[in-house]
Amino acid sequence: MPDAPQLLHQIPDLDVITAPAQLAKLSLDYFHFSPILEPQLREKRADVVVRPTTEPQFYQIAAIARQTQTPITVRGSGTGNYGQCIPLQGGIIVDLSNYNEILWIHDGIARVQAGVKLAELERQSRPMGWEWRMVPSTVRSATIGGFIAGGSGGIGSVRYGQLRDRGNLHAVKVLTLEEEPRIMELRGYDAVQQVVHAYGTNGIILELEVPLAPAITWLEWVVSFADFWHAVHFAQTLGKSDGIQTRLISVHADPIPTFFTPLRSHLSPGHAAVLLILAVSDQEAVIDLIEQFGGWCSFTQTAPAPGKGGSLMEFSWNHTTLHARSADAQWTYLQSLFPADPEFRVMRQMAEMFGDEVPLHLEFIRQNGTLIPAAIQLVRFTTGDRLQEIIAIHEAHGVLIANPHTYLLEAGGMKTVDRAQLQFKRLVDPQGLMNPGKMAAWND
């Protein structure tokens, strides 16, 4: 019987890739941010990559996977950090980068194919008066499907919360891997949560309906502070100021700003920096606040057009880790949520305990109506045991760690088995062919 690559070659007009160099490139993501994941995943390869452009091609790929019992791993742009799109058991990678049509935009809602780039949606919706609610700092390269299936939040989360929050995703169209693959439209909060942040383990997302936000003219500022805690209190007060519109409040302890090479001439060693994206209409109120907290503006620009480089977004969220690793590859990171506390007591304890080993990088986000500091701290890596100890100490102090050093869905941010996602997988992927090895509850 012919194998999966041979059968895939028979699908009319389908782009099928089997060249080893391309397979290597398209099998990996940014897993190397983690010194724990790096040795576990670097050799993993798909047997074949396909780039479908039509729904019938997706059906045929799913049918071939079923027939030949071949695993399928879906890929957007491969910018995930935990090996989410790395095929642990080889098989077929379905790369959605050519499935990228914006189907419609109206009344503040967009219907898109899953391979649409986030920046492209913003580029096309802006002239109509709309913009994205939240994007990862990889906005220029990441796909919308990849963000929903593998991401959590980002620039915009200070106002709109995270992807999982009610209202941030209206509907998804999913292709199943049942005996007869079929398309399902999931609408409403509970239905869509079955596939949000499920790492593509329970269906191929083909289309999404996402709400947009009214477009705003944004400014991008770097505000410097001699004292980190002044910077943190400024950031908190700004985030809680309901009359001031912000898209990003990103706080960096020394020495992190020194890793931002393109901004170096605007930043001084020894200072903390707050990266801000704020509405042009609210700048006077922000200046007022900066003065109150003893800060000063060390860099300002108008936000670059969507898809263009040079935005401060690309120093925030996990881009901070990227810049640190460019300066010194020994840096790795944690992802955490500190308890909401106006005095930052636990954060101060952690800062005192770990000092230069774990410099603080905060991203303020809204969660269930409350402003909280999420943190993507840098960690100067020494050993796996020490990393585990740092995580355990944080957890013992009530800090929630979404461990970025595991490819298992439940061991990362989820913490517990998501019964609805597991139930949905039983229905739509009864043979466990989708991204096998990533959902621990299924493995068990």
Ligand SMILES: Cc1cc2nc3c(=O)[nH]c(=O)nc-3n(C[C@H](O)[C@H](O)[C@H](O)COP(=O)(O)OP(=O)(O)OC[C@H]3O[C@@H](n4cnc5c(N)ncnc54)[C@H](O)[C@@H]3O)c2cc1C
């Ligand atoms: C420097 C850097 C900065 C980052 N900043 C952020 C950030 O600010 N916020 C954030 O949330 N993340 C961030 N990330 C992680 C990542 O970039 C985002 O989550 C991004 O949205 C992933 O999109 P992608 O198209 O690259 O998805 P991929 O990495 O290709 O895929 C992600 C996961 O989704 C699955 N998937 C992809 N498409 C589909 C589909 N159509 N159907 C079903 N499953 C699918 C894949 O199998 C995989 O499990 C960052 C990563 C890096 C390297």
